[in-house]
Amino acid sequence: xxRFDSLSLFAALALLLxxxxxxxxxxxxxxxxxxxxxxxxxxxxAAPQALELHWRDGGDRPYRSFGAxxxxxxAEGRPLRFAINAGMYDTDFRPIGLYVEDGKRRxxxxxxxxxxxxxxxxxFYKKPNGVFFVTGDKAAIVTTxxxxxxxxxxxxxxxxxxxxxxxxxxxxxxxxxxxxxxxxCGVGVCAEGQVIFAISDAGVNFHEFARxxxxxxxxxxxxxxxxxxxxGLYDPALGRNDISWHGGxxxxxxxxxx
Numbered sequence: 001x002x003r004f005d006s007l008s009l010f011a012a013l014a015l016l017l018x019x020x021x022x023x024x025x026x027x028x029x030x031x032x033x034x035x036x037x038x039x040x041x042x043x044x045x046a047a048p049q050a051l052e053l054h055w056r057d058g059g060d061r062p063y064r065s066f067g068a069x070x071x072x073x074x075a076e077g078r079p080l081r082f083a084i085n086a087g088m089y090d091t092d093f094r095p096i097g098l099y100v101e102d103g104k105r106r107x108x109x110x111x112x113x114x115x116x117x118x119x120x121x122x123x124f125y126k127k128p129n130g131v132f133f134v135t136g137d138k139a140a141i142v143t144t145x146x147x148x149x150x151x152x153x154x155x156x157x158x159x160x161x162x163x164x165x166x167x168x169x170x171x172x173x174x175x176x177x178x179x180x181x182x183x184x185c186g187v188g189v190c191a192e193g194q195v196i197f198a199i200s201d202a203g204v205n206f207h208e209f210a211r212x213x214x215x216x217x218x219x220x221x222x223x224x225x226x227x228x229x230x231x232g233l234y235d236p237a238l239g240r241n242d243i244s245w246h247g248g249x250x251x252x253x254x255x256x257x258x
Contacts (some may be wrong), residue, residue: 029082064248089250097159129161188219
């Protein structure tokens, strides 16, 4: 069972009884610190229908920071409530894989196989990798191959890798007690279709991070989004407006107040 000891009674009710609360409360993101096996994380619940993807502004320039995105949404009368970096990107902040925003595909699905001389294999290409997408008010995480075969028409989609949890099983390449420890962020689709994001406060390995989603958060499917000094979170309620040490973020998943 997931433990959120720091959640208020109101937040707990928002998770358990969304129909008993105002519509705005049911779709508001809720972030709280939690601990799993001695490592600390920030874990956020967000309603699928409230999620948005952002990458470039009206001038076709990458936002690069949560602050720039917040300013742009504020100008539209939609204050930014929550954001997290949404996947890996190149030095020009272009997503490496599939990117669908407002139903429009701006970057195609990346089905490239890593070459034999690529050692270690970059995280994005550690198969199976996958896609997080939202259609209507439903979210899903599937392998890249399954996404290609199904050819859905999502409202938003972002591709990354590796998958952390696949139908309740850990990715077979994840190594227990690995010394590859860094800050990581990811997304899971969990019990009753809940979308749960997690970002570690310090270095964790892939195996630990995957077990957080499966064993603590109850997510049957989870996807690694990014790691290292480039991971970040925006949540005014927690005083978080992180800055990327890579010069900026690429795609961002966000929730704004309508």
